[in-house]
Amino acid sequence: MALMSVPANKNLLARAFATLAVVAGLMASLLTGVAAAHGSTVDPPSRNYGCWQRWGSDFQNPTMAQQDPMCWQAWQADTTAMWNWNGLYREGVAGNHQGAIPNGQLCSGGRTGGMRYAALDNPGQWKAVTKSRQFTLDIWDQARHGADYLRVYVSKQGYDATTTPLGWNNIDLVATTGRYAPSDHYRVAVNAGSRTGRHVVYVIWQASHSDQSYYFCSDVIFQ
Numbered sequence: 001m002a003l004m005s006v007p008a009n010k011n012l013l014a015r016a017f018a019t020l021a022v023v024a025g026l027m028a029s030l031l032t033g034v035a036a037a038h039g040s041t042v043d044p045p046s047r048n049y050g051c052w053q054r055w056g057s058d059f060q061n062p063t064m065a066q067q068d069p070m071c072w073q074a075w076q077a078d079t080t081a082m083w084n085w086n087g088l089y090r091e092g093v094a095g096n097h098q099g100a101i102p103n104g105q106l107c108s109g110g111r112t113g114g115m116r117y118a119a120l121d122n123p124g125q126w127k128a129v130t131k132s133r134q135f136t137l138d139i140w141d142q143a144r145h146g147a148d149y150l151r152v153y154v155s156k157q158g159y160d161a162t163t164t165p166l167g168w169n170n171i172d173l174v175a176t177t178g179r180y181a182p183s184d185h186y187r188v189a190v191n192a193g194s195r196t197g198r199h200v201v202y203v204i205w206q207a208s209h210s211d212q213s214y215y216f217c218s219d220v221i222f223q
């Protein structure tokens with residue numbers, strides 16, 4: 001390092017290295033953001049994926065409070081739950097999902113990560129997408145973890161997502177799958193029977209790379 005031996009340049013070099021360190025740190029955190037990516041139900045969109053999709057570039061816009069009040073309260077509660085829409089998982093559940101997640105906390109995966117995702121449990125006017133009663137659900141696996149299985153539940157007719165936090169007693173298992181090899185998307189055919197109106201679709205994605213279980217609530221209106 002010939003440059004280091006020139007005393008006059010020491011200060012300048014120190015500044016340059018400090019700047020480089022900051023830039024490297026920023027790049028590392030950006031890369032970590034990508035490396036830590038996991039996934040979510042993207043169709044119908046999970047609560048936080050939908051909020052991120054609709055408002056991620058404009059999340060401080062106060063009109064959200066009227067236009068999309070449940071996203072507003074979720075963004076206000078914890079922005080990291082939106083940026084980390086792909087990180088709603090628990091580890092080491094060993095298949096005992098009902099034991100790990102209390103009633104009323106299904107949409108936050110039993111408040112995984114503390115209170116981070118807790119606002120997703122709140123009942124209210126979540127934006128819902130219109131679906132026919134037979135539809136194809138799509139999970140986006142950014143990390144290509146694979147799936148041991150997917151379980152898809154739909155809320156019972158009469159359950160009201162605008163007034164009641166989701167419990168195990170509010171949902172019926174409507175689809176369960178075998179393994180999926182690692183890929184970007186896992187799709188599963190769902191038949192919601194004779195349900196009509198507003199419902200919650202609840203998904204458990206058991207990833208294959210480790211005992212990592214994901215939990216997603218998506219709001220739908222069946223035609």
Ligand SMILES: [Cu+2]
Binds near residue numbers: 039145
């Ligand atoms: Cu992951």
